[in-house]
Amino acid sequence: MLSILKNAWYAAAYSHEVEAEPLARTLIDQNAVLFRGEDGAVGMIVNRCPHRFAPLSAGKQIGDTLECPYHGLRFNRSGHCVFNPHAKNKGPLRAADIKAWPVMERYGIVWFWPGDPHRATPEALPRVDFLEKPEEYALVRGLLHVRGHYELVVDNLLDLSHAAFIHPQFSGGNYTAEQLLAATSQRLERREGSIVNHRLRSGLGPSSAHVNLFGMDAATPVHTDTTMTWYPPAFLDFAVGSWEVGQERETGVHIPQLHFITPETEFTSHYFFVNGRNRRQNEPEVDKAMLDFFDLAFGRQDEPMIEMVQRNMGTVSDINELDPILLPTDAAPVSARRMLAAMIAAEQAADAGPGTAGDNPARADSPALS
Ligand code: FES
Ligand SMILES: [Fe+2]
Known part of the structure; x- marks a missing residue:
């Protein structure tokens, strides 16, 4: 089993690799997709739609979201499913939220943080x-x-x-x-x-x-x-x-x-x-x-x-x-x-103790149909 230090920045990709198309990459044993929103900021979320498990990297970028290529759920850079074309109001579907990693860019590299998001500060990356x-x-x-x-x-x-x-x-x-x-x-x-x-x-x-x-x-x-x-x-x-x-x-x-x-x-x-x-x-x-x-x-x-x-x-x-x-x-x-x-x-040892800080909210087990 892969054992890593979780509270640290890791290189995910070069900034120039994350441009018009989403980038699929296996990182720390997890399938991830990186994409850049209209405002230029990068996001990194799980590359598996929680509905029928399609790879989101095969989808389209729409604004600051990534649209699943199979049935059109859209996910933002925080992993929230913010658009559901099958609902009357097209509104968010919280049950479909997926994991997102904190990211930042420095030195032409997109860095991600596998651990506690509250500890993901830019100062934690050494200066070169x-x-x-x-x-x-x-x-x-x-x-x-x-x-x-x-x-x-x-x-x-x-x-x-x-x-x-x-x-x-x-x-x-x-x-x-x-x-x-x-x-x-x-x-x-x-x-x-x-x-x-x-x-x-x-x-x-x-x-x-x-x-x-x-x-x-x-x-x-x-x-x-x-x-x-x-x-x-x-x-x-x-x-x-x-x-x-x-x-x-x-x-x-x-x-x-x-x-x-x-x-x-x-x-x-x-x-x-x-x-x-x-x-x-x-x-x-x-x-x-x-x-x-x-x-x-x-x-x-x-x-x-x-x-x-x-x-x-x-x-x-x-x-x-x-x-x-x-x-x-x-x-x-x-x-x-x-x-x-x-x-x-x-x-x-800290993770095994009570009241540990968790990762980003994972999706609920039972999808809410609407
Ligand atoms: S597999 Fe993604 S919306 Fe159905
Ligand atoms: Fe060498």
């Missing part, structure tokens, strides 16, 4: 420095489908020692894995509500993207920062930058990134990544080269590895159940898993 400075960074965005539990993707990002083995192109093939690991220092910092894995490689040349796309000299020693800041449940603010040894950090080429992994099901995930760059901002061919670079690294190297790992784990989604051995480089993923597990356990 480079995404607050559109004048300084050009952006490209990608979305991958990963056939693995979402925490396996987080593990992958919090232990970047794998890069020396499965992403040889990052170093242009100039260094062995042992050289790359020996030149990298790592320091784990546990903060209130986040974990920072500081990671700095010094004295080797820059990565191939910095050389091939941004003109850095492959032989000039640089500092390369790959510090990752994790916020629960799966929000990763990734600093990627290289600057010459002896120079200031600000002089370097920086490719900062936001990664977010939303569980689709227990064993599959949506992997959102937004990548910035502070050089060659207005060149579409560089956009394409960046996307190709990330497609290779995340889509054709990380994803198949995570998929193979998940397959080896069988029907287990929590890797700790299988008693993995640990290496020093596992400190960050292990710490993140512990923090998340404690938060989920606290939520579940």
